[in-house]
Amino acid sequence: MTTARFPRVATLVFGFAFLYAPIALLVIYSFNASKLVTVWAGFSTRWYASLFSNTALIASAKISLQVAAISAIIATFNGTLAAFALERFGAFRTRSVFVGAIYAPLVIPEVILGLSLLLIFVALGVDRGFWTIVAGHATFTMCFAAVVIRARLAGMDRSLEEAAMDLGAGPVMTFARVVLPQLAPALVSAWMLAFILSLDDLVIASFTSGPGSTTLPMRIYSQVRLGVTPEINAMSSLLLAAVGLALLISAIASRKRDS
Amino acid sequence: MLQTPILQFEQVSKRFGATAAVDGVSIDIAPGEFFALLGPSGCGKTTLMRMAAGFERPDEGRVLIDGADATDTPPHRRPVNMMFQSYALFPHMSVADNIAFGLKAAGSSRDAIAARVSEMVRLAQLQGLEKRKPHQLSGGQKQRTALARALARGTKLLLLDEPLGALDRKLREETQFELMDIQKRLGAAFVVVTHDQDEAMSMADRIAVMRAGKIEQIGAPADIYERPRSRYVAEFIGEVNLFEGKATRRGDVLRIEAQDGEIEAPSREGLVDGATLACAVRPERIRFAAADASGANRLAGVVHDVAYRGDHRVFRVRLKSGALARVAAPSALPAPQPGEAATLAFDADACVVLDA
Numbered sequence: 001m002t003t004a005r006f007p008r009v010a011t012l013v014f015g016f017a018f019l020y021a022p023i024a025l026l027v028i029y030s031f032n033a034s035k036l037v038t039v040w041a042g043f044s045t046r047w048y049a050s051l052f053s054n055t056a057l058i059a060s061a062k063i064s065l066q067v068a069a070i071s072a073i074i075a076t077f078n079g080t081l082a083a084f085a086l087e088r089f090g091a092f093r094t095r096s097v098f099v100g101a102i103y104a105p106l107v108i109p110e111v112i113l114g115l116s117l118l119l120i121f122v123a124l125g126v127d128r129g130f131w132t133i134v135a136g137h138a139t140f141t142m143c144f145a146a147v148v149i150r151a152r153l154a155g156m157d158r159s160l161e162e163a164a165m166d167l168g169a170g171p172v173m174t175f176a177r178v179v180l181p182q183l184a185p186a187l188v189s190a191w192m193l194a195f196i197l198s199l200d201d202l203v204i205a206s207f208t209s210g211p212g213s214t215t216l217p218m219r220i221y222s223q224v225r226l227g228v229t230p231e232i233n234a235m236s237s238l239l240l241a242a243v244g245l246a247l248l249i250s251a252i253a254s255r256k257r258d259s
Numbered sequence: 260m261l262q263t264p265i266l267q268f269e270q271v272s273k274r275f276g277a278t279a280a281v282d283g284v285s286i287d288i289a290p291g292e293f294f295a296l297l298g299p300s301g302c303g304k305t306t307l308m309r310m311a312a313g314f315e316r317p318d319e320g321r322v323l324i325d326g327a328d329a330t331d332t333p334p335h336r337r338p339v340n341m342m343f344q345s346y347a348l349f350p351h352m353s354v355a356d357n358i359a360f361g362l363k364a365a366g367s368s369r370d371a372i373a374a375r376v377s378e379m380v381r382l383a384q385l386q387g388l389e390k391r392k393p394h395q396l397s398g399g400q401k402q403r404t405a406l407a408r409a410l411a412r413g414t415k416l417l418l419l420d421e422p423l424g425a426l427d428r429k430l431r432e433e434t435q436f437e438l439m440d441i442q443k444r445l446g447a448a449f450v451v452v453t454h455d456q457d458e459a460m461s462m463a464d465r466i467a468v469m470r471a472g473k474i475e476q477i478g479a480p481a482d483i484y485e486r487p488r489s490r491y492v493a494e495f496i497g498e499v500n501l502f503e504g505k506a507t508r509r510g511d512v513l514r515i516e517a518q519d520g521e522i523e524a525p526s527r528e529g530l531v532d533g534a535t536l537a538c539a540v541r542p543e544r545i546r547f548a549a550a551d552a553s554g555a556n557r558l559a560g561v562v563h564d565v566a567y568r569g570d571h572r573v574f575r576v577r578l579k580s581g582a583l584a585r586v587a588a589p590s591a592l593p594a595p596q597p598g599e600a601a602t603l604a605f606d607a608d609a610c611v612v613l614d615a
Contacts, residue, residue, distance in 0.1 A: 162314055163347035165334040167361035168412065174335075177360070181351045 023240065030233035037228050047230040048238075057235055060219035063130065064199055067215060071137035072145075072194035078138065079145025079190055080183075086146070087153040105143045113140055114207030121208065128210030136208040137201060141194035148193060152186030185253045192250035196243050263326040265290045265416050265448045266311055266339075271320035272472075273306055280306040281317070282472035288450060290415060293442055295451045295459035298469035299495075304452045307469075308418050311450065312341045324416065335364070341418040344425070346405035348393040354404050355380070355389040361412040375411055382441065383407035399430050406438075410445065419451045423458060435462055456496050460484065468492050484541075490613050493539045498573075500545070500584045503615045506536040513612060514555070518580035523555035524610035537615040542573065542587035544609035547594055548602045556610075558603040560584065562595045576601055 030048070034041030051057060082102050086095065105113060117136045121128055160182065164174040202217040209218065216239065220232055264287040273281040281303040288294045296304040309315040310322055313334035321330045329337055340361070348357050358379050362372045380386055383403040393401060402425070409417055422438065423431045439462055442449045453459050459466050460480040468475045468483060468491075476488045487493035490501065504517035513526040515538050522538050530536070548557060560576040563583060572594065574586040584603060588594055595601045 157345065157347065159343045159345055159347035160349060162312075162334070163341075163343055163349070163408075164360070164364075166312055166339070166341045167408070168335050168364035169360070170335050170364075173364060178349055 026233055027237045027240065030230060030237040032230055032233075035230065037230060037233070047234040051231050051234045051238075054231060057216075057219055057223075057231070060214050060216045061235070063213055064216035067130065067133050067137060067205075068195045068198035071134045071141060071198045072191045074134070074138035075141040075145045075194040076149075076187055076191045078142045079147075079149050079194075080187065082142070082146040083150035083153050087150050102143055102146050105140050106147075110140075110201075110203040114204040117204065118207040128208060129213045132208045132210065133205050133213060133215065136204045137194075137198040140204060141197045144197060145190035145194050148190040149183065149186050152183060156182055188253040189250045192246050192253075196246050199239070199243065262290055264288055264323070265292075265325055266450065267321075267323040267326075268307065268310070269321040269323065271307070271310060271317045271322060273303075273310065273315055273317050275306075279303075279472045281310070283320070284469075284472070284474055285320075286467055286474065286477065288416075288448055290448055291446050293439065293449045293451070293462055293464045295453055295463035295466045296469060297453055297456060297459040297466050297495075299454055302469040303472040304454075304469050305420060308341070308420060308450065308452045311416075312339055312418055313337050338414050339416045339418060340409040340412055340414045342405050342409040342420065342422055344420040344422075346393075346401050346425075348401060348404055348408070350393050353390050353392060354385055354396070357393070357404055358408045358411050360408065365412060379407040379411050382410070398426055399434070402426060402434065406441070410441070410447075413445075414447065416448045416450070419449060421453055422451060423453075423455075431458075438462060460496070468495060470495075485611075487539065487611060487613070490537060490539070490615070493611065493613060498542050498585050498587075500540045500542065501537045501613075502540070503535060503537045506530065506532070506534055506612075508532050512607070515612075519560075519578040519582065519584075520558045521555045522610065523607045524612050525607055527612065530612065535615045537613045538610040539613055540605050540609050540611075542585040543571075545584070545586045545603050545605045546588065547586070548604035550600065550602050556605050556607060558584065560601055560603060562597045562599050562601050564597050565594075574601075576603060578603075 029037055029040075031043050031045065032040055033044035033046065086099055086102065089095075114136070117132075117139065118128075121132050126132060156179075160178055161174055164178040165171075169177065200217060201215075202221055205215045205218055209215065214222075216235070220235060223229065223232055266286075266288040268284050268286045271281055271284050272279060284303075284307060286294075296307060298304045306315055310317050311324075313329070313332060317330060321328055323329060324332075324338060349360065352360070355376050358376045359372050362375055367375070376389075380389055383406055385400065385403055385407060388396065388400060388404075391400075393404070396404065402422070406422070409419075419438075423434055426434060435458065438449070451459070451462065463480060465477060465479055466483055467477045470491055476483055476492045478486075483492060484496055487496065487499075493499045493501070502515065502517040502519060502522050504515040504522070506513050506515045508514075508526050508530060511526055513524045513530060513536070515522040515524060515536055517538070524538050558578055560578040563575040563577045565575075566573040567590070570590060571587050572590050574588065574594065575583045576586055578584055586603060
């Protein structure tokens with residue numbers, strides 16, 4: 001169908017342009033020599049250099065990475081437990097309620113989630129800061145982790161576990177030597193997903209953060225309100241690269257899992 | 260005094276929802292015996308085996324292993340090993356690590372494990388494949404790895420769930436003999452679950468034919484083939500011709516007025532005069548007789564078609580009633596052509612009388 005070729009290619013180009021042109025623009029302008037974001041004045045890496053001397057931004061990046069790493073570990077652990085409960089405990093009576101409860105945060109508006117977290121921290125008298133962000137992120141990313149791990153668990157051959165038990169392995173050895181190695185790629189994927197979600201979250205972090213614990217998206221957002229600087233572009237480009245890398249690793253892990 | 264059975268089912272029942280998968284089954288399996296659980300899919304044979312392995316708990320009854328009640332013993336504490344239908348090889352472990360798994364679980368020393376693994380590798384003819392992962396093995400190699408892994412711990416009872424099911428035909432026959440050979444050498448009891456009657460007949464010392472969760476008949480293969488106790492068993496094992504009719508007893512002889520002619524069969528105790536009974540005759544017990552032969556056990560018909568099987572031919576003969584009778588005759592003997600009239604004959608003792 002050669003006649004349909006042009007509209008098809010045009011649709012494709014337009015679609016991708018719609019998705020990625022703004023991002024490409026951001027990356028391109030991060031190499032702009034000019035301080036004016038909208039005026040191209042030649043290639044330069046000066047904003048990357050000045051970025052690394054912006055201690056506030058670097059500190060926020062550090063906080064973000066730490067929050068993401070720690071909350072992703074908690075989310076993966078809890079997500080694993082939830083996935084096992086849903087997948088391996090048979091059709092227990094409150095199972096469908098539990099499934100709904102696990103999946104609901106995927107669609108609950110973040111603002112509501114953030115607000116409720118804030119309320120509970122206030123009610124409990126917890127000082128808001130680094131650990132409350134970690135807790136908040138672990139809460140909502142756990143649901144995503146549970147989805148990923150549950151899918152893997154559902155596809156796993158139960159007879160492998162039975163074979164291990166049959167060969168004399170108790171529950172602990174069966175889990176450690178047979179289930180865990182099978183599950184590992186999904187755990188990596190789940191952690192990566194939780195990490196990325198935490199890294200780019202603004203809303204929940206805003207509700208749960210306290211003084212001295214400003215995450216990178218919060219820092220960028222507050223700076224942009226004062227005007228976009230090429231430094232922000234550079235930071236965002238690095239963030240993009242980090243997320244892209246994480247996605248790539250996650251994709252490789254899941255491909256390995258499928259083969 | 261008889262030996263203690265290695266495996267006993269005592270009035271075992273298991274229900275899944277409303278259906279009884281296993282219904283009041285009792286079986287004793289002797290040490291060193293090659294036992295087959297035979298039946299169509301859904302007859303409960305796999306459930307029964309899984310109860311022996313400990314993956315299902317019977318709702319009623321007991322499972323005894325080597326004389327000890329194992330009904331509530333978890334799988335990892337049972338002196339039983341199982342070879343799974345899907346093989347269930349650990350995909351992330353090499354052949355050698357798969358075989359070593361049970362030994363590691365038992366806490367054997369490193370040297371003992373290495374020695375036992377190489378012994379099993381030799382037994383299962385897996386030399387040179389020790390470092391391969393399961394996905395790098397052929398179907399036959401996977402099967403042998405699964406067998407080696409199940410045998411490595413040296414238990415006296417091995418359960419095999421459709422051990423040859425995934426192999427192609429030629430390999431299946433070869434593997435049948437291998438399994439029999441290994442079983443004899445090790446002296447362990449093998450319990451095989453299969454839906455393939457040829458497999459059960461050629462390998463097992465005894466067969467339990469199952470139907471809808473119950474045992475229809477237990478016996479040696481020849482016993483079950485020659486003297487089926489029910490129509491179901493007769494039809495499930497091999498080919499059989501059934502002639503039904505009203506039966507009258509004359510001393511030692513039972514006369515059955517079948518639609519296709521009068522049949523004489525040996526009588527036995529407990530047969531009711533005037534009841535409708537069936538006479539089962541195996542195809543190889545029927546021969547072609549001269550056309551003018553008369554009397555009982557002579558059935559007239561027309562040859563419908565012939566299937567050549569090498570050493571013998573299978574004829575389908577259309578009888579008066581319209582039923583097709585099967586006759587197996589050695590290829591060397593003269594026989595009628597398709598379309599020709601034929602008279603079938605068989606001896607009275609070729610008949611097995613069954614409830615219709």
